[in-house]
Amino acid sequence: MRYEAVIGLEVHAQLVTKTKMFCSCSAAYADAPPNSTVCPICLGMPGTLPVANKRAIDFTIMTGLALGCTIPEWAKFDRKNYPYPDLMKGYQISQYDAPLCINGALTISLPDGTRRRIGITRVHLEEDTARLLHRVDASGEAHSLIDVNRAGTPLMEIVSEPDLRTPEEAKLYLQKLRRILRYLGVSSGNMEEGSFRCDANISLRPVGETAFGAKVEIKNMNSFASVERALEYEIARQTDLLERGERIPQETRGWVEDKGYTVGQRSKEHAHDYRYFPEPDLPPVVIDRAWVERLRAQMPELPDEKEQRYRTVLGLSDYDAKQLVADRRTAEYFEQALAASSAGNGRAKALANWIINDVNSVLNARGIEIDAFPVRPEGLNELLDLVDSGALSVKIARDVFARMVETGRSATAIVEEQGLRQISDDTIVLQAIDAAMAENPKAVEDFRAGKTAALDFLFGKVMKATRGKANPQLTRRLLSEKLGSS
Amino acid sequence: MDLYDLTIAEASARLARRELSAVELTQAHLDRIATVDGHVRAFVTVTPEVALEAAAAADRRLAVGERGPLLGVPMALKDVISTRGIRTTCSSKMLEHFIPIYDATVVTKLYAAGAVLLGKTNMDEFAMGSSCENSAFFPTHNPWDLDRVPGGSSGGSAAAVAAGEAIYTLGSDTGGSIRQPASLCGVVGLKPTYGRVSRFGLVAFASSLDQIGPFTRTVEDAAIVLEAIAGRDPNDSTSADVPVPNFRAALGGDLRGLRLGVPKEYFVRGMQPGVDAALRAAIRELEALGATVDWDVSLPHTEYALAVYYLVAPSEASANLARYDGVKYGFSAEAPTMWEEMERTRGLGFGPEVKRRIMLGTYALSAGYYDAYYLKAQKVRTLIKRDFDEAFARYDALVAPTSPTVAFRLGEKLDDPLQMYLSDVCTLPINIAGVCGLSVPAGLSDGLPVGLQIIGKPFDEATILRIGHAYQQATHWHTLRPALARA
Numbered sequence: 001m002r003y004e005a006v007i008g009l010e011v012h013a014q015l016v017t018k019t020k021m022f023c024s025c026s027a028a029y030a031d032a033p034p035n036s037t038v039c040p041i042c043l044g045m046p047g048t049l050p051v052a053n054k055r056a057i058d059f060t061i062m063t064g065l066a067l068g069c070t071i072p073e074w075a076k077f078d079r080k081n082y083p084y085p086d087l088m089k090g091y092q093i094s095q096y097d098a099p100l101c102i103n104g105a106l107t108i109s110l111p112d113g114t115r116r117r118i119g120i121t122r123v124h125l126e127e128d129t130a131r132l133l134h135r136v137d138a139s140g141e142a143h144s145l146i147d148v149n150r151a152g153t154p155l156m157e158i159v160s161e162p163d164l165r166t167p168e169e170a171k172l173y174l175q176k177l178r179r180i181l182r183y184l185g186v187s188s189g190n191m192e193e194g195s196f197r198c199d200a201n202i203s204l205r206p207v208g209e210t211a212f213g214a215k216v217e218i219k220n221m222n223s224f225a226s227v228e229r230a231l232e233y234e235i236a237r238q239t240d241l242l243e244r245g246e247r248i249p250q251e252t253r254g255w256v257e258d259k260g261y262t263v264g265q266r267s268k269e270h271a272h273d274y275r276y277f278p279e280p281d282l283p284p285v286v287i288d289r290a291w292v293e294r295l296r297a298q299m300p301e302l303p304d305e306k307e308q309r310y311r312t313v314l315g316l317s318d319y320d321a322k323q324l325v326a327d328r329r330t331a332e333y334f335e336q337a338l339a340a341s342s343a344g345n346g347r348a349k350a351l352a353n354w355i356i357n358d359v360n361s362v363l364n365a366r367g368i369e370i371d372a373f374p375v376r377p378e379g380l381n382e383l384l385d386l387v388d389s390g391a392l393s394v395k396i397a398r399d400v401f402a403r404m405v406e407t408g409r410s411a412t413a414i415v416e417e418q419g420l421r422q423i424s425d426d427t428i429v430l431q432a433i434d435a436a437m438a439e440n441p442k443a444v445e446d447f448r449a450g451k452t453a454a455l456d457f458l459f460g461k462v463m464k465a466t467r468g469k470a471n472p473q474l475t476r477r478l479l480s481e482k483l484g485s486s
Numbered sequence: 487m488d489l490y491d492l493t494i495a496e497a498s499a500r501l502a503r504r505e506l507s508a509v510e511l512t513q514a515h516l517d518r519i520a521t522v523d524g525h526v527r528a529f530v531t532v533t534p535e536v537a538l539e540a541a542a543a544a545d546r547r548l549a550v551g552e553r554g555p556l557l558g559v560p561m562a563l564k565d566v567i568s569t570r571g572i573r574t575t576c577s578s579k580m581l582e583h584f585i586p587i588y589d590a591t592v593v594t595k596l597y598a599a600g601a602v603l604l605g606k607t608n609m610d611e612f613a614m615g616s617s618c619e620n621s622a623f624f625p626t627h628n629p630w631d632l633d634r635v636p637g638g639s640s641g642g643s644a645a646a647v648a649a650g651e652a653i654y655t656l657g658s659d660t661g662g663s664i665r666q667p668a669s670l671c672g673v674v675g676l677k678p679t680y681g682r683v684s685r686f687g688l689v690a691f692a693s694s695l696d697q698i699g700p701f702t703r704t705v706e707d708a709a710i711v712l713e714a715i716a717g718r719d720p721n722d723s724t725s726a727d728v729p730v731p732n733f734r735a736a737l738g739g740d741l742r743g744l745r746l747g748v749p750k751e752y753f754v755r756g757m758q759p760g761v762d763a764a765l766r767a768a769i770r771e772l773e774a775l776g777a778t779v780d781w782d783v784s785l786p787h788t789e790y791a792l793a794v795y796y797l798v799a800p801s802e803a804s805a806n807l808a809r810y811d812g813v814k815y816g817f818s819a820e821a822p823t824m825w826e827e828m829e830r831t832r833g834l835g836f837g838p839e840v841k842r843r844i845m846l847g848t849y850a851l852s853a854g855y856y857d858a859y860y861l862k863a864q865k866v867r868t869l870i871k872r873d874f875d876e877a878f879a880r881y882d883a884l885v886a887p888t889s890p891t892v893a894f895r896l897g898e899k900l901d902d903p904l905q906m907y908l909s910d911v912c913t914l915p916i917n918i919a920g921v922c923g924l925s926v927p928a929g930l931s932d933g934l935p936v937g938l939q940i941i942g943k944p945f946d947e948a949t950i951l952r953i954g955h956a957y958q959q960a961t962h963w964h965t966l967r968p969a970l971a972r973a
Contacts, residue, residue, distance in 0.1 A: 040588045044809050046581070046689040047568040047590060049722050079805050081851070083828060090808020144824070146813075275851035277860060280693035280802055282723050 003204045007164035013156045013187040014195040021127040021154040022050030029149035042152035044088030056154035059186040060125045064101025067120045075100045077279040086129040096276040099124035108172040119161030128153045167231035183328045204238045214248040220255045230255040314348040323356045329370045337377035374408045383411035424471040436461040489514035490650035494707040498555045508558025512541035515560045519651045528646035530565045532605035540602040555710045557600030562652040564643045565606040568687035577621035578611045580810045580817045580835035590687020592715045607642030611837045613691040616909045620839045629968040634893040637667030644671040647701045655701045662913025664699045665925035669888035669937025672927045676708045679944045680920035681726035684719030690806040692799035695917040705954035709733035736948040737955040742776030747783035747881035757890040760931025768928035768938045785873040791915040797863035804847030874919040878943045888925040888937035926954045927963040
């Protein structure tokens with residue numbers, strides 16, 4: 001029997017607000033010493049009360065709008081009760097049955113061009129927990145330490161419908177979701193650092209069946225690759241169980257990255273009863289339409305719209321458009337370079353090529369982001385100005401580009417300093433042609449005997465003699481004329 | 487008159503005239519505490535150094551001409567209100583040695599007004615109880631009869647004012663915890679409208695019901711304290727953005743034109759005849775002062791208030807008290823594993839009533855029971871609220887008993903939680919509806935104080951204070967003092 005996987009994802013994204021979700025402590029805890037960005041409120045001291053961070057609510061609504069969600073007229077916070085030492089109040093303020101965003105969708109494009117609409121059940125807001133660190137001291141005694149810095153930082157949860165069918169779709173969904181969050185500027189989306197976390201629900205069912213099988217939740221995946229691998233593993237494991245006629249228990253399993261398998265953590269019987277109830281310390285959030293429209297107006301162009309504009313307005317290929325929008329900062333780089341272009345949108349294709357090929361290969365080689373790339377968009381544009389004006393051949397432009405990356409100096413400065421400006425002067429080029437013909441009479445004879453390849457040989461000699469600076473189009477034209485006339 | 491018999495209005499007038507220093511006044515109260523508190527046991531912690539230092543600071547402010555009704559006036563706080571650097575126990579073993587790192591908003595406001603903190607008063611553990619006997623440390627005794635309870639949960643705050651150990655105190659009222667002990671101790675107790683006073687720094691029992699309010703000897707004093715502590719607080723999202731009137735200025739005048747209703751459901755079965763008689767006399771006095779009284783008003787959902795309260799309050803408490811796990815602060819029991827440590831900490835750190843309510847609340851919120859208990863209670867809560875809305879469309883205020891009985895004997899109801907719960911039957915609905923209520927001394931029954939409860943519209947404390955003040959102008963009940971040893 002053939003089985004199909006039914007997959008739904010729950011993503012937790014940290015929001016990049018200045019302050020925490022319910023107090024005015026800094027939310028930027030990454031580089032702070034342990035327990036330094038804390039106050040009585042996020043420490044959960046007796047008598048403290050939460051005050052909701054408006055910006056975090058803004059960010060969540062913007063995310064909902066980007067995912068085509070309905071933004072209800074009102075939402076509320078709830079208490080999710082469970083005991084754990086990383087939970088300072090003994091409950092987490094979250095949202096249960098009245099979240100900020102509901103009923104959206106994300107459309108992913110599969111490599112074969114198929115588009116799949118993945119439903120978004122909800123987007124809601126909650127607070128993160130403290131971090132527990134387990135350490136053994138010099139005497140061998142084990143300690144569990146609590147760093148409260150992360151406690152109370154805003155966390156947005158995005159829950160998909162069980163619409164994904166393959167690990168690859170799951171990966172594409174996550175990539176696209178992260179891209180949207182980055183475009184919105186609401187989350188850094190860094191999975192390794194834990195600012196973008198994913199849990200997966202997966203069940204198997206015979207192909208053609210519409211009922212769901214027993215659901216297994218997978219946790220502890222900390223990269224897109226591990227999500228894909230964990231789901232692949234889980235499909236294989238569950239398929240094997242089903243084929244042996246065994247029942248799949250509903251449970252939570254943890255992905256063990258270095259071993260490449262999942263292990264059972266908690267069965268359904270031991271599932272928490274979170275005893276959600278409305279948070280009495282926070283009034284419901286009334287979301288008037290003017291607020292929603294104000295946020296909608298603030299939203300940047302999103303990747304799908306951008307990609308379409310690149311294709312239709314700028315005339316870029318599907319491939320180029322996709323490559324450029326894949327990363328928000330790359331698209332920004334491209335658009336800044338284009339804005340500086342004297343050739344207007346006519347330079348879009350050339351800029352796209354340079355960024356996709358030349359810039360990206362340097363980024364990959366150096367392992368840096370485009371923000372840190374030494375050649376700024378205006379500088380790249382200046383280099384292309386030199387090419388278009390005929391001052392540089394594309395070949396020499398590549399050398400100049402390499403020097404720019406190395407030295408951080410401008411294209412013009414490098415060209416002037418090294419005398420790399422292309423030779424477009426007929427007389428100089430003709431001198432070089434004459435010299436090449438004089439030194440290679442055999443090639444001239446061969447050409448005249450009909451061996452056209454001899455022209456390329458002579459062309460190479462001219463270019464070598466001018467150290468590549470001779471304008472190639474001019475050289476080729478003059479060389480043909482010369483060989484044909486005498 | 488002894489200095490410890492002064493009201494806020496009297497004391498601040500004398501301080502303003504510089505006939506009396508804040509240090510003298512404070513010392514008189516510290517002496518009074520030393521004399522009587524061994525019997526009354528109103529205080530969990532007395533803070534003489536803090537008090538005398540604050541008094542000296544107040545004297546300096548007075549010396550440079552600064553004036554204010556609370557400047558240099560000694561007071562005490564229920565031990566559920568967070569005070570930076572001063573132990574705040576909630577009368578629980580769990581927080582016996584807990585020293586907060588921040589001040590509650592009301593404390594910040596009172597300090598700014600020049601208040602002098604004498605100490606922290608005893609209470610039922612985590613404000614759960616009606617007799618002060620649930621204190622993990624010791625029960626407080628009623629100054630009118632030391633064999634009787636002062637009421638609860640703010641029993642220490644009520645007894646301290648009644649015994650002359652503080653000119654005023656703050657308490658908290660979740661289901662009657664200010665008004666019921668005020669009634670039993672013969673003092674004035676005010677539960678403001680929910681949202682009137684910031685809860686920031688009030689250790690939470692039931693967040694949607696808790697409210698801080700004053701205990702005083704006169705209604706005028708209650709108006710003074712309320713004005714000082716009321717107002718919107720950016721640290722409390724449930725505090726209301728409603729202007730704070732000059733409550734003291736609103737006092738005065740007779741009650742002509744005021745329409746009062748007497749909800750018949752509050753004259754419950756089991757009400758003591760002496761209490762009933764005193765109340766009817768008090769209400770007739772209000773009539774004599776010019777108010778129109780309708781003696782036959784119905785708040786039909788009153789009978790469900792107790793059930794609603796004992797679902798909503800414990801549910802919220804079950805979450806509010808989850809933070810006490812011995813990991814971060816407070817009492818911590820040793821055990822082999824983390825989970826055992828947390829369990830043992832809670833098992834040993836909480837008293838039986840607290841555990842009972844945590845279990846009640848946990849049960850009411852559990853999967854499969856939530857709809858039948860918590861959700862249903864919330865729906866009935868709406869109906870109880872509607873009763874008040876409808877009554878307030880016709881009446882300016884409602885008048886009723888605060889407690890169906892006078893102070894009962896220590897130990898009398900301790901083994902019968904349901905009987906204990908019933909002592910709040912007249913005060914619970916006010917918290918459930920979120921309106922305001924004032925208890926004023928209205929006579930004696932068998933030599934023990936009886937309280938008249940005046941219930942007002944949301945954010946209309948001015949009216950109930952005006953009624954209470956007019957009543958005190960016409961009666962002498964608030965001037966009676968228990969026959970405790972004179973210092």
